[in-house]
Amino acid sequence: MNLFAEFKNRIAATVAALQAEGTLPAGLDTAKITAEPPRDANHGEVSTNAAMVLAKPAGMKPRDLAQMLADRLAVLPGVDSAEVAGPGFINLRLAASFWHDRLRDVLAAGTGYGASTMGAGRNVNVEYVSANPTGPMHVGHGRGAVVGDVLASLLAKAGYAVTREYYINDAGAQVDVLARSLHLRYREALGESIGEIPEGLYPGDYLVPVGQAMAADFGDRFRDAPEAEWLEIFRLRAVDAMLALIKDDLAALGVRHDVFSSELALVEAGGVQAAFDELVGKGLIYEGVLEPPKGMLPEDWEPRPQTLFRSSDFGDDVDRPLKKSDGSWTYFASDIAYHFDKHRRGAQTMIDILGADHGGYVKRMVAAVKAMTGGAAELDIKLCQMVNLMRDGQPVKMSKRAGTFVTLREVIDDVGKDVVRFIMLTRKNDAHLDFDLAKVTEQSKDNPVFYVQYAHARAHSVLRHAVEALPGADLAPAALAKADLAALTDEAEIALIKQLAAWPRVVEGAAEAHEPHRIAYYLGEVAAAFHSLWNKGRETTELRFLQPERQDASLARVALVRGMALVVASGLMVLGVTPVEEM
RNA sequence: GCGCCCUUAGCUCAGUUGGAUAGAGCAUUCGCCUUCUAAGCGAACGGUCACAGGUUCGAAUCCUGUAGGGCGCGCCA
Numbered sequence: 001m002n003l004f005a006e007f008k009n010r011i012a013a014t015v016a017a018l019q020a021e022g023t024l025p026a027g028l029d030t031a032k033i034t035a036e037p038p039r040d041a042n043h044g045e046v047s048t049n050a051a052m053v054l055a056k057p058a059g060m061k062p063r064d065l066a067q068m069l070a071d072r073l074a075v076l077p078g079v080d081s082a083e084v085a086g087p088g089f090i091n092l093r094l095a096a097s098f099w100h101d102r103l104r105d106v107l108a109a110g111t112g113y114g115a116s117t118m119g120a121g122r123n124v125n126v127e128y129v130s131a132n133p134t135g136p137m138h139v140g141h142g143r144g145a146v147v148g149d150v151l152a153s154l155l156a157k158a159g160y161a162v163t164r165e166y167y168i169n170d171a172g173a174q175v176d177v178l179a180r181s182l183h184l185r186y187r188e189a190l191g192e193s194i195g196e197i198p199e200g201l202y203p204g205d206y207l208v209p210v211g212q213a214m215a216a217d218f219g220d221r222f223r224d225a226p227e228a229e230w231l232e233i234f235r236l237r238a239v240d241a242m243l244a245l246i247k248d249d250l251a252a253l254g255v256r257h258d259v260f261s262s263e264l265a266l267v268e269a270g271g272v273q274a275a276f277d278e279l280v281g282k283g284l285i286y287e288g289v290l291e292p293p294k295g296m297l298p299e300d301w302e303p304r305p306q307t308l309f310r311s312s313d314f315g316d317d318v319d320r321p322l323k324k325s326d327g328s329w330t331y332f333a334s335d336i337a338y339h340f341d342k343h344r345r346g347a348q349t350m351i352d353i354l355g356a357d358h359g360g361y362v363k364r365m366v367a368a369v370k371a372m373t374g375g376a377a378e379l380d381i382k383l384c385q386m387v388n389l390m391r392d393g394q395p396v397k398m399s400k401r402a403g404t405f406v407t408l409r410e411v412i413d414d415v416g417k418d419v420v421r422f423i424m425l426t427r428k429n430d431a432h433l434d435f436d437l438a439k440v441t442e443q444s445k446d447n448p449v450f451y452v453q454y455a456h457a458r459a460h461s462v463l464r465h466a467v468e469a470l471p472g473a474d475l476a477p478a479a480l481a482k483a484d485l486a487a488l489t490d491e492a493e494i495a496l497i498k499q500l501a502a503w504p505r506v507v508e509g510a511a512e513a514h515e516p517h518r519i520a521y522y523l524g525e526v527a528a529a530f531h532s533l534w535n536k537g538r539e540t541t542e543l544r545f546l547q548p549e550r551q552d553a554s555l556a557r558v559a560l561v562r563g564m565a566l567v568v569a570s571g572l573m574v575l576g577v578t579p580v581e582e583m
Numbered sequence: 584g585c586g587c588c589c590u591u592a593g594c595u596c597a598g599u600u601g602g603a604u605a606g607a608g609c610a611u612u613c614g615c616c617u618u619c620u621a622a623g624c625g626a627a628c629g630g631u632c633a634c635a636g637g638u639u640c641g642a643a644u645c646c647u648g649u650a651g652g653g654c655g656c657g658c659c660a
Contacts, residue, residue, distance in 0.1 A: 040603070049602065052640065062640070086603045087640055132660065172660055293656050295584025317586060324658035331660050359587050360655035430588060443622045454622060462619050509599055521597065535624035546619055
């Protein structure tokens with residue numbers, strides 16, 4: 001359990017006890033009380049603002065109330081002292097034995113440590129990747145894939161019921177273009193010279209083998225046939241092939257999905273019409289003419305009546321069209337239906353991971369979800385900024401036409417999926433990310449992946465040595481959890497345990513904020529605390545993990561090393577990165 | 584013109600949802616290998632949190648405005 005949440009409860013209980021005695025007035029709101037780790041380690045281990053938020057309603061001076069509370073808190077089990085500081089903070093110092101117990105928690109829970117019941121089984125749908133099935137994935141897609149995949153794992157660890165979903169945009173004009181591009185490759189496979197791929201079609205050679213397969217299956221049957229005869233067949237085959245390509249890329253990156261939803265299937269099943277009817281029933285659809293965007297008149301602008309959704313009633317800037325002039329649905333219309341479908345399948349919270357170029361889309365979709373579900377479901381859209389591919393500090397030049405485009409798959413094959421996954425989380429999602437292909441494989445502390453992995457590998461190195469240093473001792477986590485830990489007294493040792501004990505809180509905070517990058521940063525801090533302790537042992541022999549003359553101290557430290565390795569492994573598992581035991 | 588995101592140390596970035604004296608890494612300077620991996624560690628230097636107001640016990644964090652950067656802006660997805 002998150003120890004800070006636990007202390008918050010204990011503080012609230014203390015306040016309640018004082019109220020029951022009549023020392024404090026009834027009706028105080030304890031919701032604003034926080035229990036947090038203070039920034040400055042000199043301020044103890046748990047700090048609470050309780051006195052400051054309760055002083056006014058209680059009609060007391062903050063510091064007086066603080067002292068009253070501190071006297072009660074100081075005698076709680078595990079608490080060494082409670083001091084009033086600053087404007088009315090109460091700083092708690094915890095006993096070494098309290099931290100030893102936290103290490104036991106880690107060892108008892110293993111890599112399951114950090115799991116939370118915060119989500120209470122709430123149903124969350126995370127939609128990510130959703131790259132158009134028109135070609136292999138690029139590096140930018142990879143970022144969204146990792147952010148979504150890790151966020152899903154994180155939410156699962158925090159106790160949510162998570163559905164990982166991919167939305168296949170197989171119903172728009174782009175897949176028709178894909179079909180035509182394939183037809184060209186098909187003619188090429190039949191021996192025709194096609195020359196340069198015309199503007200507006202997909203030039204990539206990934207369609208070549210699909211074209212060959214079409215030629216093998218259909219011969220020249222569609223070579224000169226009118227488009228209407230082959231378009232659908234080619235489209236279906238092309239989409240299937242591209243989706244297979246994308247799934248292959250995702251597998252190489254270790255990214256999983258539970259559900260692949262087809263836009264085309266949704267449209268054909270009448271889902272869009274149903275959603276539209278629903279909005280009509282709510283009186284949110286009308287025929288109208290939109291004003292042109294101010295200060296930026298499109299060249300071919302002319303006023304035109306459209307079928308509009310009153311998204312501006314729900315926080316959007318303007319109302320949005322749901323039908324094209326030919327009567328077909330806009331992308332927005334099917335996306336409304338799709339999100340409604342996700343909600344009908346049980347999603348209470350929906351998270352979409354999109355590229356930053358979709359920023360203009362956020363308000364209308366949030367508005368639509370609000371309208372369709374009557375506020376019963378919430379939508380959070382996380383936008384991922386661009387990834388700049390670099391090599392030794394220089395941008396990698398890419399051009400699709402010149403064939404110098406670097407695909408996600410090439411990067412994975414180059415540096416490995418673990419590196420790609422970790423690096424994608426070294427920035428918060430809405431910040432630009434420089435991905436330096438040279439630096440990320442360096443074996444130095446410049447490289448955060450290495451730095452964390454090295455800590456884990458070092459720990460396992462100690463554990464290997466421990467087998468010889470402690471003959472006959474049971475070094476399994478469960479056994480170490482029962483070891484005598486009294487030898488762990490050094491500041492650096494306790495500091496490391498504090499870091500480990502923060503893991504449940506980090507999981508909860510990151511899950512609540514939908515910010516998976518926090519995990520990567522946290523692991524860097526744990527690794528730093530461990531490397532620091534390691535080096536302290538170089539200078540002070542008594543702090544080395546394995547003490548030939550002191551079995552009890554050795555066993556206690558092996559427990560600490562094991563606990564550190566477990567927490568790092570637990571975090572890396574959330575990131576989908578394999579912890580290495582040797583480097 | 585409008586909307587969204589961003590602006591924190593020389594550089595690249597964190598900042599625990601409003602807490603106390605704002606933190607890392609790189610770079611610079613100085614230290615630490617007879618030892619469980621020096622693939623690492625410690626110390627020093629470095630700040631008007633873009634700017635100006637406001638909200639309150641308290642603001643890098645919330646609100647308003649200004650400047651600079653990115654993205655988007657009626658039948659593309």
